[in-house]
Amino acid sequence: MAKQDRAIRTRRTILEAAAVVFDERGYEAATITEILSRAEVTKGALYFHFASKEELAHAVIDAQLVEAPRLPEPPVTSRMQQLVDLGLVFAHRMVDEPLLRGSVRLTLEQGSANLNRSGPFQGWTRLHVRVLAEGKERGEVLPHVVPADTAELIVGAYAGVSTMSQAVTGRADLERRAIALYEHIMPSIAVPSVLARLDMAPGRGARALAEAERLCATGAAGPPPAFAPVAVG
Template sequence: MAQQERGKRSRRSILEAAARVFDERGYDAASTNEILARTGLTRGSLYHHFPSKQAIALALVEAHGEALRPPERPVRLQSVIDLTLEFARRLQSDPLLRASVRLTIEQSSFDCPPRTTYDQSFEAILALLQEADRHQEVLPGVDVQEAASTIVGSFTGLQTMSQAYSGRADLLERIGIFWKLLLPGIATPGLIGHLRTTLPDD
């Protein structure tokens, strides 16, 4: 059991170190030597968990899905909003999530898997919008697939701009403004006044 626990810690250490290197340098400029230097592990330990740099990157992309667990809210549109806001907050501090986003966006030699982070995000948002539609929270005639695609694409662009201008310090504000502009086009009028575009106070 102790050996199994050490193995889990080693794997996590590799992923965290690799995430920081990928986030700072990008995939092509990152090296397993630098990743190893940040972990203090042996090369044999790294290859025990990951046979290549690409295998590490793939594991980070898969970890992206963990950040897409929707919060439980009575109003499903609020769940959609809070999912994007919570994801934005985690992007400000979580190196694994930041690395997975950069690996997806960046043009590099890394071959993203067929089910990319865009697909994961689209599926999570679409499922919530479909529930919102069934609960009559969405305006008649709104195509929820188009709405989901627009939300994912807009979030991607906004987080890229936020990273460039403020290191993502203003990302939550940008996402809140986005929702204020989008909600009149998708939410039923009586619901808009009851929806938050900021995270609740802890």
């Protein structure tokens, strides 16, 4: 068991080190040597877990969904608040989670055709479709909204906002840009009574994540769809 735990920790160390290097340098410029130096592991240890730089990059990309918090939701929270929280919690996590930042950099950058970057787009789109469909069933969504079309629009627009934030400020203003996106798009999605109650203020991502963690710890939460898709690809 101790040997297995050590292998899990080593794999995690390599994954996080690779994410930092990919985030700083991009896929093409990143080298296995630099990742080894950052992780402080041997080449043999790295290749035991990952057969190539490409395989390692795919593991980092997949972590965007696999590592997203699967937290319970408050039983009375509106689905449209959850929709907003998807993006604002994501922006908050980008500040402190190098693995997420590395995954986003690989997902959004243009470059090697060998990398399949579709998984996060598909996963987040599926989650948005589900939340929108549930919101429509509960009467929170305007009649004209088509969940699949709207989900693709939101995920695509958020990717553009994230790319611009990275290029202009190194993601320092991602929360502000995400808030602006939702302030513009939610009036065309949510019914007025729901729209008036949405919390899109600065710091909402941190508050939503903290509240979900509190509910998870106390067992006071409702059923478990929350901030993460459950499958990659």
